[in-house]
Amino acid sequence: MTTIVRALLLALAVGLLAAHGVDAEATKPHRVVIQVDQNDPEVMNLALNNAKNVIEYYRGKNEDAQVEIVAYGPGLHMLRDDTSPVKARIKEMTGSFPSKLAFAACNNTKQGMEKREGHAIAIIPQATIVPAGVVRIMQLEEEGYSYVKP
Numbered sequence: 001m002t003t004i005v006r007a008l009l010l011a012l013a014v015g016l017l018a019a020h021g022v023d024a025e026a027t028k029p030h031r032v033v034i035q036v037d038q039n040d041p042e043v044m045n046l047a048l049n050n051a052k053n054v055i056e057y058y059r060g061k062n063e064d065a066q067v068e069i070v071a072y073g074p075g076l077h078m079l080r081d082d083t084s085p086v087k088a089r090i091k092e093m094t095g096s097f098p099s100k101l102a103f104a105a106c107n108n109t110k111q112g113m114e115k116r117e118g119h120a121i122a123i124i125p126q127a128t129i130v131p132a133g134v135v136r137i138m139q140l141e142e143e144g145y146s147y148v149k150p
Contacts, residue, residue, distance in 0.1 A: 029064065029066065029144070030054070030058050030063060030064065030065040030066070031065070031066045031067075031068075031140070031143070031144060031145040031146065032050075032051075032054055032065070032066075032067050032068075032145055032146045032147070032148055033067075033068050033069075033070055033136075033137055033140040033141065033145045033146070033147055033148070034047045034050055034051060034067065034068070034069045034070070034148045034149070034150065035069075035070055035072075035075075035133075035137060035147070035148070035149045036069060036070070036071045036072075036075035036078050036150075037071070037072055037073040037074065037075040037133075037149075038073075038074055038075050039074035039075060039077040039078075041085040041086065043075070043150055044075075044078045044084075044085065044086045045086060045089070046150040047069055047078075047150045048069075048086060048089055048090070048093060050067075050148055050150055051067040051069060051093070051097075051101055052093065052097075054067055055067060055097050055100050055101065064100070065100060066100060066102075066145075067097075067100065067101050067102070068101075068102040068103070068104060068136075068140060068145070069101075069102070069103050069104070070103075070104040070106070070130070070133050070136050070137050070140075071103070071104070071105055071106065071109075071127075071133065072105075072106030072108070072109045072132075072133025072134065073106070073109055073133075076105060076106060076109045076110060076113065076133075078090075079103055079105040079123050079124050079127040080113075080121055080122070080123065080124070081121075081122040081123060081124050082121070082122065084124060087124055090103065090124060090126050091124075091126060094126045102128065103124075103126055103127035103128065104127065104128055104129075104130045104133065104136050105123045105127045105128070105129050105130065105133075106129075106130060106132060106133030106134075106136075107129050107130060107131050107132070108131070108132050108133070109133065110123065110129065
């Protein structure tokens with residue numbers, strides 16, 4: 001009889017642990033960093049499509065997702081106020097997905113462009129300037145973000 005009780009208690013404990021593991025997986029945050037390092041409108045639009053698809057997929061499952069697009073090198077044109085071919089789309093998307101979508105602009109790249117072009121460069125208001133785009137990607141990955149490069 002004692003053996004049966006122990007077996008039942010063990011089975012119950014295993015079941016509870018398994019259920020907790022499934023529950024923990026369901027509440028795991030969904031976070032992705034998307035790299036843009038090319039001055040190519042197709043790549044920029046693909047990155048925005050990826051971001052939209054991720055957010056909408058998890059919204060459909062009643063789960064949250066956080067997406068950050070990091071632009072550096074030639075990809076900084078995505079976030080430049082004077083040269084962005086996707087500026088209007090970014091404005092629309094940040095309105096549709098407030099607090100779900102963030103943009104980071106590399107200050108190293110910005111300073112290099114300013115030096116080469118001989119004038120200050122404005123970044124779109126939806127973006128935050130970070131010291132280094134590659135370092136920002138590393139920080140996000142260290143925080144558990146998945147990495148995507150379209």
